[in-house]
Amino acid sequence: MIGAGFMGAAHSQGWRVAPRFFDLDATPEMTLLVARDPEKTAAAAQQWGWAETSTDWREAIAREDIDIIDIVTPGDSHAEIAIAALDAGKHVLCEKPLANTVAEAKAMAEAAERGAKKGAFSMVGFTYRRVPAATLARDMVAAGRIGKIRQVRASYLQDWLMDENSPLSWRLQKDRAGSGALGDIGAHAVDLAQFITGVELSSVSGTMETIVTQRPLAAASTGLSGTAAEGSGAVTVDDLALFTGRFGSKDDGFLGSFEATRFSTGRKNALRIEVSGSQGAISFDLERLNELDFFDASAPVTEQGFTTILVTEPEHPYISAWWPAGHMLGYEHGFSHQVRDFVQAVASATAPTPSFADGLQVQQVLAAVEASAAANSIWTTV
Incomplete structure (x- = not known):
């Protein structure tokens, strides 16, 4: 695994736990953790369960005993590492968004095609697909339980930047992160909406805002770009992105609305998707991740209303590996499900x-939103 921050902890949990609960066709060994600071990397490896450490990702890729490379670094290094790993015949799991630009993402997709021909497979980590309630929502929509889709509402609401004195970090620098709320959390809303509906966005119209344009420098932030002499630095990404989108064609598609913000006061991690159809609706909220709300329009009018499905039965997606019904899963379980799916695909030589x-x-959707915002919210083709 290359990278040892927040996502490093989450991915480590997945690698460590998945083979102990799922009957995998191959058992992953947590061989090597790679990050820049030797002392911090050694401490993280000991805490998370990695056998060795390194500060050189190229060395990791060159090792013959390494089969899988898991990339959890900031977006500015995704393309270089993933392309090198795939060309070396390694399987690659890469965090979202795939890259910082469409050009980088295209180069990565081309490397993935080359790798697949040699038996090296790749996957991007849109982990929320693996929340059982979200997977159940996809299954119910695909089975026609809500009829013909008419409208989608999607939002990802956080508030961790609402304090204007919060220090500048790499997530607020376009050269490191690619974009702000749009790419960091909006990418999840885009992917999950497309995953649940089974239809891709074809055009978008959006606007973006940077609410706090300067932030104080933290002690460890002196290497950030855009810094000012007085001890503050420029925020070069968006804090808020709002856009509408058309799924599919104009004649046979439907509209959706999207919001991605890190300034939604009081909202900690509210990823919400609601899909309305001709025969019903489904609604998912990540802050209630063991539940899925379902409205059945075919029920008698005297009995209609959203019903909350508690997604903890062994018949629900992924649940049979875990606890008895009613015993809740958490955020970290999605990473175990991600490892389960990735390892099983690699073991069976399936993409x-x-x-x-x-x-x-998804990167093309994000780029289209940025282009639309730059052109005063005109409709832009994905």
């Missing part, structure tokens, strides 16, 4: 999903 091509398509 895993979402693929790098899927990651590229």
Whole structure:
């Protein structure tokens, strides 16, 4: 695994736990953790369960005993590492968004195609697909339980930047992160909406805002770009992105609305998707991740209303590996499900999903939103 921050902890949990609860066709060994600071990397490896450490990702890729490379670094290094790993014949799991630009994402998708021909597979980490309630929502929509889709509402609401004195970090620098709320959390809303509906966005119209344009420098932030002499630095990404989108064609598609913000006061991690159809609706909220709300329009009018499905039965997606019904899962379980799906695909020489091509398509949606915002919210083709 290359990278040892927040996502490093989450991915480590997945690698460590998945083979102990799922009957995998191959058992992953947590061989090597790679990050820049030797002392911090050694401490993280000991805490998370990695056998060795390194500060050189190229050395990791060159090792013959390494089969899988898991990339959890900031977006500015995704393309270089993933392409090198795939060309070396390694399987690659890469965090979202796939890259910082469409050009980088295209190069990664092309490397994935080359790798697949040699038996090296790749996947982008849109982990929320693996929350059992979200997977159940996809299954119910695909089975026609809500009829013909008419409208989608999607939002990802956080508030961790609402304090204007919060220090500048790499997530607020376009050269490191690619974009702000749009790419960091909006990418999840885009992917999950497309995953649940089974239809891709074809055009968008959006606007973006940077609410706090300067932030104080933290002690460890002196290497950030855009810094000012007085001890503050420029925020070069968006804090808020709002856009509408058309799924599919104009004649046979439907509209959706999207919001991605890190300034939604009081909202901690509210990823919400609601899909309305001709025969019903489904609604998912990540802050209630063991539940799925379902409205059945075919029920007698005297009995209609949203019903909350508690997604903890062994018949629900992924649940049979875990606890008895009613015993809740948490955020970290999605990473175990991600490892389960990725390892099973690699072991069976089957291309895993979402693929790098899927990651590229989401990157194209994000780029279209930025282009639309730059052109005063005109409709822009994905």
